Amino acid sequence: MLKTFLCSTANMSGRFQGKVAIITGSSNGIGRATALLFAKEGAKVTVTGRNTERLEASKQVLLDAGIPESHFLIVPADITLPSGQDDLIAKTLEKFGKLNILVNNAGASIKDPENKTGINQSLGTYEETMKINVESVIQMTQKTRPHLAATKGDIVNVSSIVAVKAGWSLLAYYPMAKAALDQYTRSAAIDLIAEGIRVNTVNPGIVQTGFHESEFGFTKEEAKAFYDEIGSNRSSIPVGFAGRPEHIAKTIAFLADRDSSEYIIGQNIVADGGTTLVLGIHANVANTLKNS
Ligand code: NDP
Numbered sequence: 001m002l003k004t005f006l007c008s009t010a011n012m013s014g015r016f017q018g019k020v021a022i023i024t025g026s027s028n029g030i031g032r033a034t035a036l037l038f039a040k041e042g043a044k045v046t047v048t049g050r051n052t053e054r055l056e057a058s059k060q061v062l063l064d065a066g067i068p069e070s071h072f073l074i075v076p077a078d079i080t081l082p083s084g085q086d087d088l089i090a091k092t093l094e095k096f097g098k099l100n101i102l103v104n105n106a107g108a109s110i111k112d113p114e115n116k117t118g119i120n121q122s123l124g125t126y127e128e129t130m131k132i133n134v135e136s137v138i139q140m141t142q143k144t145r146p147h148l149a150a151t152k153g154d155i156v157n158v159s160s161i162v163a164v165k166a167g168w169s170l171l172a173y174y175p176m177a178k179a180a181l182d183q184y185t186r187s188a189a190i191d192l193i194a195e196g197i198r199v200n201t202v203n204p205g206i207v208q209t210g211f212h213e214s215e216f217g218f219t220k221e222e223a224k225a226f227y228d229e230i231g232s233n234r235s236s237i238p239v240g241f242a243g244r245p246e247h248i249a250k251t252i253a254f255l256a257d258r259d260s261s262e263y264i265i266g267q268n269i270v271a272d273g274g275t276t277l278v279l280g281i282h283a284n285v286a287n288t289l290k291n292s
Contacts, residue, residue, distance in 0.1 A: 014042025015257050020048045020096040022088060023108030024079050024140065027054035029209025030158060032061060033245035034103055034252050041066045041253070046092045048075045049106070079106045089143055093104040093254055099147040101256045105158040109174040109215040119172045133177035134184065141188055145197070152196035156255045158248070159183050171215075178203075184218045185258045189266025195212045200255040200264055205272025206230055207243040215271045235283030238274030247271055 008153060021038050025031035027049025035045045039062055047058050055074050062072050073095045077084035092099060110128045112121040137157055148155065162168055163178035182201055189199040208227045212218050231242035251271045254260050268278055 006157045006202060016101075017021065017042030017255075019043045019100040020045075020092065021091055021101035021102040021103060021256070022048070022099065022140075022144070023100055023105055024048055024088075024136075025158075027051050027058050030204065030207060030245045030248045030252075031103070031105040031210060032058045033249040034105065036061055036065060036067075037249045038101075038256075039071055040065060043101070044071050044073075044096045045150070046075055046088065046096075047072045048077050048079070048088055050076060050078050052076055077139070080131045082139065082236060085136070085139055085143055089147070090138075093147065095108065098151055099144055100151045100153045102140060102144050102148060102153070102155045103158070103236070103252055103256065104140055104155065105252075106136065107133045107158060107160075107178075109171055109211070111215065111217065117171070118169050121173060125133050126176075129173040129177050130180070133174070134180045137181060139198075141192075145192070145195070148192075148197045149195040150250050152258075154256045154258060155188070155197060155199040156193070156252045157181055157199070157201040158252070159185075159201045159268065161205045161276050163203060163268075164270075164276055185268070186266045193265050194244065198258070198262075198265055200261070201268045202248060202251045202255065203268050203272070204248045204251075205243060205270070205275040206237060207245060207248055209245055230258065235278055235286065236275060239270075241273070243271065243273055250286075 021043045023031050023035045023038065023045055023177065025118045026035040026047040035047050035058060039045050047055065049055055055076055059074055073091060075088050075091050077088045079085060110125050113123045114122065116122065121187050142157065160178040162175035163182045168175045185199055185201045192199055212223050212226060213220065227242035230236050231240065234240055248271055251269055255264065
């Protein structure tokens with residue numbers, strides 16, 4: 001009782017008080033952390049993903065934080081299916097009556113069924129990669145447009161640093177998809193700001209979520225070892241640790257909060273602990289000098 005009272009008191013002054021947000025891919029990782037942060041700051045949030053166990057875990061995280069059930073909605077849906085998208089939007093409007101913020105966070109690096117890498121991956125893998133990382137964002141943007149125009153709303157897309165101008169020999173298609181998403185953000189931002197809707201993007205670096213378990217088939221322990229190893233290598237991540245979902249959630253919140261970022265339109269914010277500042281050649285030269 002006391003917990004609920006304290007929480008609702010905090011919500012009264014939150015920056016998302018009175019706002020309704022759909023956060024795709026919130027059954028795990030960055031999306032779950034974003035749903036929690038938004039809800040703590042007063043938003044009513046729709047939490048979604050395909051995996052019902054993970055959705056249940058997200059629900060528990062919200063309840064444990066003292067968020068009342070009236071402030072969130074759980075919708076199991078495949079965001080690549082038009083029926084899933086329609087369901088998500090309809091149920092959000094039915095429960096909360098409006099939509100202010102869309103976070104297009106669901107995304108994945110699709111594993112090739114024959115374990116092929118780089119440009120040897122099948123066209124089917126390419127198509128699936130584009131479907132989840134780009135097509136679903138286009139469809140969600142089109143479908144939520146009238147609702148976001150009505151509230152002068154905000155869209156935040158979650159891209160990646162793999163979209164920057166560098167080749168990725170292991171994975172050819174996921175970086176292509178995220179680069180397409182960045183370019184889509186720019187075009188959508190120009191069109192939609194005329195209706196009062198802002199569109200921006202966050203490009204995370206390495207973040208400790210379920211992402212690398214799916215991408216590389218890691219166990220939880222292997223994923224942890226990977227984050228510890230790469231995080232301790234300042235040639236890979238200058239800040240000295242792999243990111244946590246909360247780091248990205250805070251960046252998403254900044255871009256979704258009009259008071260904080262009203263004049264930012266169609267931009268990318270890189271949140272990567274400095275990874276994209278380091279060129280391989282610089283890391284090599286530094287190591288050579290250190291060892292000489
Ligand atoms: P997770 O694997 O932890 O979470 C991915 C989320 O996307 C899950 O909630 C998953 O839900 C959802 N999702 C995937 N496919 C679908 C689908 N077809 N329909 C509905 N939901 C789907 O990874 P992250 O939290 O790391 O990923 C979030 C975003 O961040 C992605 O766009 C990713 O590309 C991006 N990113 C992540 C980085 C990292 O290092 N972690 C780095 C750069 C970018 P479910 O499985 O329940 O369907």
